[in-house]
Amino acid sequence: MPDLDRRALLRGMGVAGLGLLGAPLLASCGAADRTPLTAGPVGIRLWTHDPGYVTTFETAIGEPGLVGDSEFEFRLDVTNAAPPDIITRMITQAIADGNTPDLVGLVIDQFARVMGSSIAENLFVDLTDVVAPLGDELLKLAPYTVDGSPYSLDADNSITVFYFRQDLFADHGVPEDAATWEELAEHGERLSRDHEISLGVVSTGDNLAVANSFFQFFLQRGGQVFDAAGELALDSAEAVEVLEFMTEGVRSGFLLGLPDPYSSAAAAALKSGRLAAIAMPNWYNAYGLQANVPDQQGRWRMRTLPRFDAGGHLASTLGGTGFTVLKDKPGTAAALDLLSRVFLTREGQLLRYRSGGFLPTLRSLYRDPELVEVRDEYLGGQRVFDVYAPAAEDLPLFHQAPAMQILTDVLGGPVLDAVRGRTSPAAAIEAAIVAYREQVKR
Amino acid sequence: MTNQTAHRPSVPRPTAEEPEKPATWWSRNQLRLAPYAFISPFFLLYGLFFLVPILVGLYLSGTEWAGLGTPQWVGLRNYQDLLGDRSFWISVGNTAVYVLFTMCVVVPAALLIAQALNARGLRGRDMFRLAYFMPVVISPIVITLVFGLFFEREFGIVNGLLRAVFGFGGIDWLGDPLWAKVSVTVLVLWRWTGYLTIFFLAGLQNVPRELYEAAAIDGAGPVRRFVDVTLPSLRPVTAFIAVTVLVNTAQIFDEPFLLTQGGPGESTLSVAMFIYRAGFQRQQLGYAAAAGVLLFVVVFALGLLANRALGVGRDNR
Numbered sequence: 001m002p003d004l005d006r007r008a009l010l011r012g013m014g015v016a017g018l019g020l021l022g023a024p025l026l027a028s029c030g031a032a033d034r035t036p037l038t039a040g041p042v043g044i045r046l047w048t049h050d051p052g053y054v055t056t057f058e059t060a061i062g063e064p065g066l067v068g069d070s071e072f073e074f075r076l077d078v079t080n081a082a083p084p085d086i087i088t089r090m091i092t093q094a095i096a097d098g099n100t101p102d103l104v105g106l107v108i109d110q111f112a113r114v115m116g117s118s119i120a121e122n123l124f125v126d127l128t129d130v131v132a133p134l135g136d137e138l139l140k141l142a143p144y145t146v147d148g149s150p151y152s153l154d155a156d157n158s159i160t161v162f163y164f165r166q167d168l169f170a171d172h173g174v175p176e177d178a179a180t181w182e183e184l185a186e187h188g189e190r191l192s193r194d195h196e197i198s199l200g201v202v203s204t205g206d207n208l209a210v211a212n213s214f215f216q217f218f219l220q221r222g223g224q225v226f227d228a229a230g231e232l233a234l235d236s237a238e239a240v241e242v243l244e245f246m247t248e249g250v251r252s253g254f255l256l257g258l259p260d261p262y263s264s265a266a267a268a269a270l271k272s273g274r275l276a277a278i279a280m281p282n283w284y285n286a287y288g289l290q291a292n293v294p295d296q297q298g299r300w301r302m303r304t305l306p307r308f309d310a311g312g313h314l315a316s317t318l319g320g321t322g323f324t325v326l327k328d329k330p331g332t333a334a335a336l337d338l339l340s341r342v343f344l345t346r347e348g349q350l351l352r353y354r355s356g357g358f359l360p361t362l363r364s365l366y367r368d369p370e371l372v373e374v375r376d377e378y379l380g381g382q383r384v385f386d387v388y389a390p391a392a393e394d395l396p397l398f399h400q401a402p403a404m405q406i407l408t409d410v411l412g413g414p415v416l417d418a419v420r421g422r423t424s425p426a427a428a429i430e431a432a433i434v435a436y437r438e439q440v441k442r
Numbered sequence: 443m444t445n446q447t448a449h450r451p452s453v454p455r456p457t458a459e460e461p462e463k464p465a466t467w468w469s470r471n472q473l474r475l476a477p478y479a480f481i482s483p484f485f486l487l488y489g490l491f492f493l494v495p496i497l498v499g500l501y502l503s504g505t506e507w508a509g510l511g512t513p514q515w516v517g518l519r520n521y522q523d524l525l526g527d528r529s530f531w532i533s534v535g536n537t538a539v540y541v542l543f544t545m546c547v548v549v550p551a552a553l554l555i556a557q558a559l560n561a562r563g564l565r566g567r568d569m570f571r572l573a574y575f576m577p578v579v580i581s582p583i584v585i586t587l588v589f590g591l592f593f594e595r596e597f598g599i600v601n602g603l604l605r606a607v608f609g610f611g612g613i614d615w616l617g618d619p620l621w622a623k624v625s626v627t628v629l630v631l632w633r634w635t636g637y638l639t640i641f642f643l644a645g646l647q648n649v650p651r652e653l654y655e656a657a658a659i660d661g662a663g664p665v666r667r668f669v670d671v672t673l674p675s676l677r678p679v680t681a682f683i684a685v686t687v688l689v690n691t692a693q694i695f696d697e698p699f700l701l702t703q704g705g706p707g708e709s710t711l712s713v714a715m716f717i718y719r720a721g722f723q724r725q726q727l728g729y730a731a732a733a734g735v736l737l738f739v740v741v742f743a744l745g746l747l748a749n750r751a752l753g754v755g756r757d758n759r
Binding site: 091092094095113116117122123204205206207208210258264265403406412413414417420435 | 511595708
């Protein structure tokens with residue numbers, strides 16, 4: 001046996017102790033066990049920005065009628081974060097140690113960040129085979145499609161409708177069923193001049209709010225921001241026409257320039273009665289109207305959007321969140337199973353509507369007896385699916401491209417310049433296209 | 443030495459029968475290495491959290507990388523693109539405006555407020571100090587909400603006041619490129635003046651009172667005392683503040699991000715926001731790194747120049 005003095009013994013024990021301490025630490029830094037789970041208990045790491053989705057999934061995994069026949073016993077491990085942070089952290093985790101979520105909700109404008117450099121292809125499950133059996137039953141896949149493959153399922157159809165104050169419309173002789181924006185604009189101009197009341201909003205806040213405001217009208221008019229191949233399609237007569245409509249609307253007072261429809265200024269406009277109508281997606285009922293003016297319950301109604309004289313759609317769309325499954329993870333199959341059950345079945349879609357007010361993304365649900373009978377107390381007991389159903393049938397397609405964020409940045413300034421009368425609508429669209437081409441060539 | 447050995451009788455000494463063990467590398471060098479071992483934690487952490495990111499940033503600035511996969515080496519192309527990027531130059535111009543404003547308005551304002559707060563017999567001095575320092579510790583979310591309310595065009599308090607007092611209040615504070623810049627600078631003024639005041643106040647309290655008394659005896663009035671006693675005495679503090687403010691404002695992010703998101707258009711975009719936008723909104727990490735390296739070089743050079751010019755850390759007596 002070799003000589004072993006006390007110092008050497010202590011040193012050896014110290015090294016061994018450090019090794020013992022360090023081993024689990026190093027092990028935890030390494031790649032986790034990646035054996036795919038095919039059945040049994042599974043903890044699904046869910047990342048989302050919206051507590052409504054957490055409630056939805058938590059309710060779903062407790063519904064035997066929905067998940068009772070699954071091979072998996074679901075458990076949720078939820079992380080809440082702001083929409084941009086979710087993608088940033090997901091990519092960082094993917095680079096660092098692969099400890100990404102199993103199921104993630106990506107806000108629609110953030111999804112564009114994963115459309116380039118094969119990020120979606122490398123990280124997400126291609127849902128082509130999952131959605132194929134549904135044919136054209138699924139309403140909104142285009143914004144989440146990269147090179148022909150869908151990578152997310154939309155969680156809410158985000159149908160833009162026209163909310164209006166029935167009492168003020170009656171008081172001031174504005175017809176509830178005005179067929180076109182142009183007809184409504186005439187009444188709006190009169191109301192603004194005589195009573196300081198506007199019938200809509202144009203966002204004048206940050207670039208995203210301004211661009212969204214424009215996109216909403218532009219899509220309804222029949223325009224396309226990007227075509228299916230991801231090429232910019234903004235260079236069109238419709239774009240100029242819509243911007244002229246917005247500019248003229250703000251000039252006449254028919255449309256009110258506000259930072260964004262969720263701002264305190266919008267709340268003040270609603271409260272004071274200066275805003276008697278607004279074109280906003282379905283969720284504005286809960287997050288805009290009910291949140292800011294609960295005392296106006298029963299006075300508001302909704303209808304489909306007035307059309308543009310020159311054509312276009314009956315409805316528009318703005319925003320949304322796509323849910324995506326991360327691939328090659330132990331929980332991938334389980335997350336896909338859960339997502340399919342909640343997003344692609346009648347029961348799941350009804351549960352989503354009941355728990356979070358998320359509009360169905362399956363076409364046939366808009367004629368479902370249970371939903372058709374839904375009445376909205378805030379809207380005076382109105383049957384809302386009488387409005388949503390025709391709108392869902394005529395919803396414009398919205399394609400995205402990897403450079404969506406660039407477009408938003410370069411469009412905001414010129415659109416605002418036009419709305420404020422600092423430049424012409426045609427020049428503004430032209431300036432945005434030139435700036436986009438300049439920046440996107442990198 | 444003999445005495446020390448006498449106090450340690452229990453240590454076994456090698457005998458003639460037991461040959462002395464050969465000295466190991468560690469036993470030969472441990473005394474020489476021990477100091478390095480003690481100071482190594484700092485250098486390890488410094489290397490890990492300062493040098494490595496800087497070197498990685500430098501490397502990334504020569505690549506095209508969206509975050510996943512292998513970065514593609516593009517050499518100096520990112521720098522070349524930056525120099526031809528209108529948005530980058532707009533952000534440089536905006537940042538220069540913020541720096542100038544801070545140096546020419548915020549720093550002097552802080553000095554004047556500190557001078558006022560340092561006055562003898564000022565009632566409620568602590569309350570004033572608290573009030574001026576408060577903006578530094580208020581949550582950015584609150585700042586966004588409050589200043590958004592202040593500067594809103596239709597329903598904002600500022601326009602409301604202007605309407606009430608002057609009968610005019612249609613300024614588009616956040617929607618007009620020029621007024622948006624003004625709004626951001628107002629926010630900078632509000633947020634940092636009180637903070638800088640604390641430094642000046644500390645400096646003022648160290649100015650010997652005898653100097654003021656001597657000046658007073660010589661017939662110097664308040665203005666003369668301020669110019670001839672206060673300002674020279676505060677030179678080291680002023681120099682320190684000027685350099686730190688210059689470096690910090692050159693990297694300004696919070697204020698334009700909170701209030702205008704860089705808009706309208708890009709009229710309030712700062713260089714730091716440009717970097718954030720490229721890296722975390724557009725997934726152009728190599729391009730963002732190149733802009734970061736340029737910002738670093740410029741800020742470092744400016745800081746060095748200001749240091750030299752103002753003699754920070756030198757004994758000026």
